[in-house]
Amino acid sequence: MEEKPYLTPKQERVLNFIRxxxxxxxxxxxxxxxxxxxxxxTGTVRDYLKVLMQKGLVRRMNNKSRAIELTERASFKIPIIGTIMAGKPNLAYEEIQGYVDADDLFLGRLGFDDVFALRVKGDSMIDAGILDGDVAIIKKRPNADNNDIVAALLDNNEVTLKRLRSKSGKFHLEAANANYPPIFEEFKxxxxLITVIRKY
Amino acid sequence: MEEKPYLTPKQERVLNFIRxxxxxxxxxxxxxxxxxxxxxxTGTVRDYLKVLMQKGLVRRMNNKSRAIELTERASFKIPIIGTIMAGKPNLAYEEIQGYVDADDLFLGRLGFDDVFALRVKGDSMIDAGILDGDVAIIKKRPNADNNDIVAALLDNNEVTLKRLRSKSGKFHLEAANANYPPIFEEFKxxxxLITVIRKY
DNA sequence: TGACAAGCCACACATTTGTGTGGTATACAT
DNA sequence: ATGTATACCACACAAATGTGTGGCTTGTCA
Incomplete structure (x- = not known):
């Protein structure tokens, strides 16, 4: 799955220190x-940096102090565990299936200039698994596609989180809760919605 | 809520560039x-750095290149927007209520040594708003309290996400879906569960 | 009228830091 | 035997970078 170039123990130590x-x-x-x-x-260190560069692990800029860049993503990673070995008292970290990249999970490679968060109030989206108190991460956009969940500005200046539906060419908003009627009034x-986060 | 020292616009620009x-x-x-x-x-810049230091916003090390450190937490922040101003075409960023700190939202100040993630399969927790495909962030612990949602290891070596219940002193696991019976067998x-994340 | 802060600049100098050349030694494969 | 990779060192030099002194305006506040 991951291509990791062979590193000698010494080279690994250098890389780890940089990390x-x-x-x-x-x-x-x-x-x-x-x-x-x-x-x-200093020549010795330069030799090491040279091999690390050749192996694609670091990038450098000429004549710039401290300009060593790791090619690997820097943001912190959380292991995803799959099945767990029987009888083991601790989690079998050998069974790690991969890593969740935190930034990635959040924003999926978007910058965060156009991203904001809304704290969800009420239960109008409960059938979509979005509960009161959840944090909704929103990517700013003036439009969306049918069935997308969107943050919309209503006429009364309220912001609401609803599913966007198109019916015979016209858009309206639908809650994910049978107790709430669809919204046909004007909205923008x-x-x-790109991510939902809930803390316990 | 937050103590932010007064900065002139120019000083702010310098700080922002450093950020x-x-x-x-x-x-x-x-x-x-x-x-x-x-x-x-260069003297001008040093003047700015001096005031930023005096205002407690940056730290520096003497005679070290690029040794400018921000005192604020480094992890990225997402603004939480409250009500939106009427008629404005863009989000009113003046209305920002606060910031979500990404790391914080994820882990809530825990380190991430004892944290791992599970990708949720199935709909057994759907009534708790946890859907198929969600990522569950789990804090490793050998025990939990009544009503906590836990990752548990069953006898058949499967890991499952369920709600922990105690009934007359004995613990069992409950799904959040009427179609799934409670689990009374042996488990560990x-x-x-500390966080649920869902991407769209 | 100060006094003082914010905002600038020039320029010399010290220090840090990166670059580059030329070595030595060991081990391993062809 | 020759080459190649790993694993070091010394040392000179150039470039980048930080430090420090001494200025000069423009405003504001007392």
């Missing part, structure tokens, strides 16, 4: 790497 | 800031 520093905010300088790993020559789509 | 660069991986050098903001002297709690 650590990047996580902690500031990529290291060549001399900082050398100091940490016990190299007395302000965005499309 | 941007930090997000994009590498804090800027003094000269990079000057270039972006149109300052011809492996973690507690």
């Amino acid at each position: 650590k520093r990047v996580r902690e905010r500031l990529p290291p300088t060549i001399r900082e790497i050398g100091e940490e790993l016990g190299f007395k020559s 789509v302000i965005g499309k | 941007k660069r930090v997000r994009e991986r590498l804090p800027p050098t003094i000269r990079e800031i000057g270039e972006e903001l149109g300052f011809k002297s 709690v492996i973690g507690k």
Whole structure:
């Protein structure tokens, strides 16, 4: 599934140090790497960086201090566990099926300039699994497709989360709850639902 | 709610540029800031950095390149919009009620060492608003309280997401779907549901 | 009329940092 | 034997980067 180039233990140590520093905010300088790993020559570190570059693990910019970039995504990852081994007292981390990338899960590669959140009030979308108190992540858009769940601005200046329906060329809004009638009045789509998050 | 020191527009621009660069991986050098903001002297930039430090917004290390650190939490934030102004074509960002902190929303301040994710299969928790395909973020724990939703390991080595119930001192598992009977067989709690995420 | 802060600039200098050349040694495969 | 990869070092040099001093305006507040 994932292509990981072979790394010698030493090379791995260098890469791990870079990872650590990047996580902690500031990529290291060549001399900082050398100091940490016990190299007395900057040339040695450069040799390591060269192989890491050749193996596609890091990118660099010329003549720029600390300009070491990891090619792997930086945002934190949560393991997805599949089946669990019998009898084991702990989770079998060997069984990790993959990782959820947090940023990805949230925004799916969108920037977050055009993204905002609404806290859901009421139970009008309960049959769509959207409950009171959930956080709805909305991608700003002036339009949407049939059956999309959208945030819409009503005439009374309320924002509501509803499913967009088209019937014979005209759009209206539908709740996901039989107790709420469809909305045929004027409205304006302000965005499309891309993610729902609920905390317990 | 939040103590934000007063910043002049110019100071804000400098801070925003630093934020941007930090997000994009590498804090800027003094000269990079000057270039972006149109300052011809490094001294000017240092003046700005000095006030930003005095106002507690950034930290610096002496004689270290790019060693500008933001004091604010780094993880990205999504604005929560409240009511929307009438007639405005765009979202009224002045109406932002606050920000969702992504990391926070996910994990609620927990580290992510003891956290993993399960992709939900089936509709057994549909009445709790947990649908097929949702991602369940689980905090590893060997036990939980009555009414908590838990990930549990069954005797047949399957992992399932159910609500934990105690009846006269004994625990069993309940689906949130009338079509599924409660589970009284042997099981082991492996973690507690803390977040549900659904992507559209 | 100060005094003071915000906003700028020029320029010299010190330090940090990256680049590059030329080595040495070991191990392994052809 | 020759080549190639790994794994180091010393050292000189260039470029980037941070520091510091001394200015100069424009406003505002007392």
